[in-house]
Amino acid sequence: MSLLRQITDFIMRSRSHAFGVAFVCAFVPLLGSISILIAGLVTLRKGLWEGALILFAATAPFLIKYYMTSLPADETELAWVAMLTLVVSNVLVWIYALLLRQYSNWSLVLELSALFSIVIIGAIHWFNPDIQAWWGAQLNAYFTKMKTAVPNADFTVQLQAVDAIKSMATGLMILSLLLNGLLQVVLARWWQVIIYEPGMTLRQELYRIRLGHVVGILFIAILLLSYWANSATALDIRPVFYGLFFIAGLSVVHYLLALTKYTWFWLMLFYVTLIALFPKSIMLVAFFALLDVLLDLRRRLTRV
Numbered sequence: 001m002s003l004l005r006q007i008t009d010f011i012m013r014s015r016s017h018a019f020g021v022a023f024v025c026a027f028v029p030l031l032g033s034i035s036i037l038i039a040g041l042v043t044l045r046k047g048l049w050e051g052a053l054i055l056f057a058a059t060a061p062f063l064i065k066y067y068m069t070s071l072p073a074d075e076t077e078l079a080w081v082a083m084l085t086l087v088v089s090n091v092l093v094w095i096y097a098l099l100l101r102q103y104s105n106w107s108l109v110l111e112l113s114a115l116f117s118i119v120i121i122g123a124i125h126w127f128n129p130d131i132q133a134w135w136g137a138q139l140n141a142y143f144t145k146m147k148t149a150v151p152n153a154d155f156t157v158q159l160q161a162v163d164a165i166k167s168m169a170t171g172l173m174i175l176s177l178l179l180n181g182l183l184q185v186v187l188a189r190w191w192q193v194i195i196y197e198p199g200m201t202l203r204q205e206l207y208r209i210r211l212g213h214v215v216g217i218l219f220i221a222i223l224l225l226s227y228w229a230n231s232a233t234a235l236d237i238r239p240v241f242y243g244l245f246f247i248a249g250l251s252v253v254h255y256l257l258a259l260t261k262y263t264w265f266w267l268m269l270f271y272v273t274l275i276a277l278f279p280k281s282i283m284l285v286a287f288f289a290l291l292d293v294l295l296d297l298r299r300r301l302t303r304v
Contacts, residue, residue, distance in 0.1 A: 004191075004194070004195070005195060008041075008191070008195050011038055011041075011042075012041075012042070012045065015050065015053065018038060018042050018050075018054050018057075019053060019054060019057045020057075021035075021038060022034075022035040022036075022038040022039060022054050022057040022058045023035070023057040023058070023060070023061060025038070025058075026057070026058050026059070026060070026061035026062060027061045027065075032062075033184070035057065035058035035061075036055075036058045036059075036089075036090050036093050036184055037184060037187055037188050037191065038054055038058065039051060039054040039055045039057070039058045039090070039093065039094060039097075039188075040093050040094070040096075040097045040184060040185050040187075040188025040189075040191075041097075041188045041191050041192055042054045043055075043094055043097035043098055043101065043188075044097045044100060044101050044188060044189065044192050045192065045196070047098075047101065048098060051094055051097060051098065052094065055090060055091065055093075055094045058090055059086075059087055059090045059091075062083065062086055062087070063083070063087070085173065085176075085177060088177055089177050089180045089181050089184075092177060092178065092180075092181030093181050093184045093185050093188070095181075096109050096181055096182065096185040097185055097188060097189075099112065100185065100189060104205070106205055106206060106208070106209045106251075107208070107209050107210055107211055107212070107248075109182070109185075110182075110209065110211060110215075110244050110247060110248060111211055111212055111214075111215045113178045113182070113240075113244055114211075114215050114218065114219075114240070114241060114244050115215075116178075117171070117174050117175075117178065117237060117240040117241075117244075118218070118237055120174060121170055121171060121174060121233060121236050121237050121240070122233055122237075124170055125170075125232060125233045125236065131170055131236075132166045132167055132169075132232065133166075135165070135166040135169040135170070136166040139165060139166060139169070167232065167235050167236070168235055168236050168238065168239050169236075170236045171235075171236040171237055171238065171239040171240050172239050174240055175239050175240045175243045178240065178243070178244070179243060182247070186202070186206075189202060189205075190202050203254075206251055206254070207251055207254060207255040207258070208251070208255075209247070209248050209251035209252075210248065210251070210252070210292055210293070210296070210298070211244075211245065211248045211289065211292075211293050212293070213293060215293070216290055216293035216294065218241070219241045219245060219290055220290070221234075222234045222237050222238055222241055223238065226238045241286070242282055242283060242286045243282075243286075245285075245286035245287075245289040245290055246282050246285050246286045246289070247289075248289035248292070249285035249286055249287075249288045249289035249292070250285065251289075252288060252289060252292050252297055252298065253270060253285065253288070254267070255298055256297070256298070256301060257270065
């Protein structure tokens with residue numbers, strides 16, 4: 001029996017085992033991410049309430065450490081944001097796992113993530129219209145402090161980039177939350193597949209990601225509002241949609257290249273190009289996914 005199988009059997013043997021392992025791992029810096037993977041696996045296997053209990057075990061230690069740590073006054077606000085970010089990220093893993101358990105649909109997970117980002121970012125801009133100024137102050141303070149702490153380092157570029165970053169900082173933060181949650185639930189689903197579903201591969205699921213027309217129309221609307229109407233809210237939402245459509249685009253690319261001869265070569269060439277053209281390549285792949293929403297490229301190109 002493999003080591004992973006033994007660990008899984010121990011964790012899944014009882015509620016107390018899963019709770020204890022997740023709780024202890026969350027206190028260990030290098031093992032912290034394993035705790036939320038356990039919560040994801042338990043949710044995928046046992047459902048809402050069992051998963052919620054392990055989610056609590058995976059999250060509570062971070063809250064304990066936050067409230068027991070004394071921080072300088074100028075770092076308290078950012079520490080609170082970091083703590084809240086981690087909690088939301090963990091909750092997202094639990095929600096994603098519930099969706100996959102119920103519907104087995106990765107496209108739905110991405111679509112609901114897109115709608116979630118619109119609601120959250122829209123609400124933030126509604127309640128705090130000066131959110132960009134807040135981000136600008138926080139980023140300037142951070143880089144100024146780093147410049148003082150590391151006198152030989154040059155942070156001129158970072159300080160000059162603050163004006164560009166602050167306009168979409170909320171969106172970038174939300175995107176990082178979503179991507180982290182997606183990565184964790186992918187790993188949890190992989191764990192479930194190799195232990196409980198022999199013969200099935202996660203690749204088969206991830207190759208079928210295709211976003212719906214509603215999200216496609218929203219993406220087009222956000223692009224129009226951000227580029228031509230100069231909407232601050234749309235500008236903040238835009239990086240989230242680029243990121244989610246990029247994931248969907250990767251699914252299409254991998255599916256189509258898997259049908260070719262020398263798949264490994266074309267994939268290697270694709271990722272080299274992706275890195276060489278970054279960040280424009282992210283936009284290109286996202287637009288490719290948007291084209292897939294309109295044309296269903298898998299069906300059209302594999303018909304030939």
